[in-house]
Amino acid sequence: MTQRSLEEDDALEDFAHREITLDGVARVVHVAGTGPAVIVMSEMPGISPHVARFGRWVRDAGLTVYMPSLFGRDGAVARADEGAAVFRRACVSAEFRAFAGRDGSHRSSPVTHWLRSLARLAHQECGGLGVGAIGMCWTGNFALSMMLEPAMLAPVLSQPSLPLDDPGGIEISPAEIAAVRQRLDSEDLSVLAFRFEGDRFCRAERFAAYAAALGERFVARVLPDHAANTQVPPFFAQHVPTPHSVLTAHLIDEAGQPTLAARDEILAFLVRRLVEPRTLAPNHRHAE
Numbered sequence: 001m002t003q004r005s006l007e008e009d010d011a012l013e014d015f016a017h018r019e020i021t022l023d024g025v026a027r028v029v030h031v032a033g034t035g036p037a038v039i040v041m042s043e044m045p046g047i048s049p050h051v052a053r054f055g056r057w058v059r060d061a062g063l064t065v066y067m068p069s070l071f072g073r074d075g076a077v078a079r080a081d082e083g084a085a086v087f088r089r090a091c092v093s094a095e096f097r098a099f100a101g102r103d104g105s106h107r108s109s110p111v112t113h114w115l116r117s118l119a120r121l122a123h124q125e126c127g128g129l130g131v132g133a134i135g136m137c138w139t140g141n142f143a144l145s146m147m148l149e150p151a152m153l154a155p156v157l158s159q160p161s162l163p164l165d166d167p168g169g170i171e172i173s174p175a176e177i178a179a180v181r182q183r184l185d186s187e188d189l190s191v192l193a194f195r196f197e198g199d200r201f202c203r204a205e206r207f208a209a210y211a212a213a214l215g216e217r218f219v220a221r222v223l224p225d226h227a228a229n230t231q232v233p234p235f236f237a238q239h240v241p242t243p244h245s246v247l248t249a250h251l252i253d254e255a256g257q258p259t260l261a262a263r264d265e266i267l268a269f270l271v272r273r274l275v276e277p278r279t280l281a282p283n284h285r286h287a288e
Contacts, residue, residue, distance in 0.1 A: 001056050007233075010049040010075040014056075015067065022117040028074065029118070030067040033059035036128025036274035038154075039066045039119060039146075043137035043245055044090065044161075045083035045235055046072020050248035051136070054263070058134075061267045063274065064126045068118060070095075070111065070139065078249070083235035090138065091164075098138075099165045107173045108145035109162070115142055116149035123151035130154070132270045136247060137161045140202065141171050144191060144210075147180045154273035156266050157193040157210075158246050159202040168205035170213065177213045184217040191218050192269050194262050196243035196250070198225040221265070227258040 004010065015030035030047070038058050042051045047067060052075065058065045071093075072086045091098045095111040119131045130153030133143040140160025146152045163169040170177070184190065191214060195202045210218045228243030228250040236249045243250050247266070251259040 001053075001060050004049065004053070006049045006053065007077060008049070009077055010047075010052045012047070012052055012075045015052075015065075020068075020118065020121070022121065023114055025114055027114070028069040030055070030069070030074070031064065032056070033062075033064040035063045035126065036131065037064045037066055037119075037122035037126040038132040038134065038270055038274070039068065039115065039122065039143075041068065041115070041133065041135045041139035041142055042070065042072070043139065043159075043248060044071070045078055045086035046070075046076060047074045048072075048076065048078045048233065048248065050078075050233070050245070050251075054134075054247050057263060057267065058270070061271060063132070063270060064122070066118065066122050068115070078233040078235035080234040080238040084239060087239075096138070097163060097171055099163055108171060108176060109142065112142050112145040116146050116152075119146055119149045119151050128274050130274055132156070132274055134158060134247075134266065135160065137201070137245065144170070144180060145172055145176065147183060147189075147191075148176060153187075153189060154270050155191050156269070157191060159195050159199055159244055160193070160206060161201040164201070167203045168209045170206065170209050181214055181217065184214065189217070189273075192221070192266065193218065194221045194223065194246045194266075196223050196225055196228055196246065198242050199244050200242045201240075201244060221262060223258050223262065227252070229259070 015032045020029045040055045055065045055067045071090050096109045123131045131151045132154035134156040135143040136158045140157050143155035162171045225243045229252045232249045
């Protein structure tokens with residue numbers, strides 16, 4: 001992959017910029033690559049150069065990346081003031097349940113319905129065994145809700161941060177999480193999740209809640225805070241006071257680094273689930 005500056009806006013010129021209408025809603029989706037589909041959902045405040053870099057890593061692993069524009073300015077460096085404005089708008093948007101703990105709704109964000117439809121379309125377009133999805137930060141738990149779509153096979157949750165007002169909340173209804181658990185068990189699937197130990201937005205309580213709901217199907221990776229990159233874009237420097245973004249701003253792109261190992265584990269997980277045929281043992285219950 002060509003080295004690009006992470007300190008300048010990314011033109012995303014190596015992606016096809018498609019307007020896709022699903023369930024009556026049109027969104028821009030940036031698509032690149034060949035092979036089975038993986039939906040990469042950006043962290044706050046949008047598809048930054050760091051998020052685009054991760055999307056290209058997915059593409060270069062032999063997969064087709066679908067990167068939907070959900071908020072923010074596509075390709076923009078995560079600047080402090082602009083990013084804060086995006087965050088404030090998302091907090092009051094009807095598409096997201098940023099404060100589901102306060103209202104006690106315990107339901108998935110409405111935008112996940114559109115994302116499930118995107119997963120279905122991507123599987124039709126790309127084939128393969130199924131579709132993967134990676135959520136980060138604001139979108140971190142969306143990949144779990146997307147498991148209600150049968151085409152979804154490989155969910156990855158990176159520092160899932162919603163709801164903001166309930167550290168132990170997982171923003172999915174009891175009926176939905178029960179359906180996801182039943183599917184994970186019956187199809188021998190697993191959920192891969194990452195966070196930094198000292199992350200204030202994705203705390204240990206949230207991972208404990210996922211583990212209680214999903215049992216051994218929830219495979220958690222907790223990275224030490226000292227493994228985080230300290231040279232981050234302005235939005236993170238000003239508004240994110242702890243290690244947070246495992247796969248983007250806080251990733252150190254050097255051999256031997258825990259964050260790079262996390263990236264490699266995710267890419268291997270996606271290829272294993274979506275590309276390589278599997279033979280299931282009758283009573284095999286071991287998560288990846």
